[in-house]
Amino acid sequence: MITVALAKGRLAQKATEILEKCGLKLDELKIETRKLVLYDNSGQFKFVFVKPSDVPTYVERGVADFGVVGKDTLLEADRDIYEMLDLKFGKCRMCVCGYPDSLTNAGGILKVGTKYDKITKEYFGAKGKTIDVIKLHGSIELAPIIGLADVIVDIVESGKTLEANGLQVLEEVCSCSARLVVNRVSLKTKKGLLELLEKIKENI
Numbered sequence: 001m002i003t004v005a006l007a008k009g010r011l012a013q014k015a016t017e018i019l020e021k022c023g024l025k026l027d028e029l030k031i032e033t034r035k036l037v038l039y040d041n042s043g044q045f046k047f048v049f050v051k052p053s054d055v056p057t058y059v060e061r062g063v064a065d066f067g068v069v070g071k072d073t074l075l076e077a078d079r080d081i082y083e084m085l086d087l088k089f090g091k092c093r094m095c096v097c098g099y100p101d102s103l104t105n106a107g108g109i110l111k112v113g114t115k116y117d118k119i120t121k122e123y124f125g126a127k128g129k130t131i132d133v134i135k136l137h138g139s140i141e142l143a144p145i146i147g148l149a150d151v152i153v154d155i156v157e158s159g160k161t162l163e164a165n166g167l168q169v170l171e172e173v174c175s176c177s178a179r180l181v182v183n184r185v186s187l188k189t190k191k192g193l194l195e196l197l198e199k200i201k202e203n204i
């Protein structure tokens with residue numbers, strides 16, 4: 001049995017499409033359900049659907065042999081797992097965003113709203129800039145609008161959320177996409193896993 005942790009939402013659909021191209025039959029995954037554990041038709045693969053930020057934890061602890069998660073989540077989690085493949089979908093950019101003059105106009109210590117406090121601290125730390133990180137969990141774009149933060153660090157995909165709220169990209173931190181991450185022990189001990197990973201590589 002091989003267990004796969006998938007991030008609920010944007011990335012799960014694309015990940016299952018690749019697995020189908022590799023020959024897995026995933027009928028149960030196509031049915032609208034609230035079940036959190038699902039199986040492929042053969043019963044050899046188990047799928048768990050978890051919050052994106054929990055995927056690295058499941059894989060590091062070995063309750064999932066591999067998982068699919070965004071590079072943004074991976075950088076933020078900083079776990080002992082093997083990032084094996086760039087799956088090339090779910091592409092987006094991690095950016096510093098705000099009003100055109102937000103960086104220059106900020107008086108004193110720059111206030112930065114973000115879900116990604118580790119990435120944010122590292123980015124500004126590397127520039128030698130002291131900042132005040134304001135940890136948020138969603139609707140990050142609201143922070144500069146309402147005056148909670150000077151700028152935000154967030155993912156930008158289409159740019160529509162920024163545009164709709166009168167904000168823009170000020171600096172790019174890094175580019176992100178979906179990554180396949182593997183538990184280090186599973187990689188050495190599960191033969192079927194290596195075979196599947198080879199097939200996935202051919203189907204990206």
Ligand code: PRP
Pocket residue numbers: 137138139140141154155156157158159160161162
């Ligand atoms: C993400 C991100 C931006 C938006 C960017 O939010 O935090 O708000 O997507 O996408 P866009 O450039 O295509 O507009 P998400 O939808 O994950 O919701 P959130 O507000 O809960 O973070």
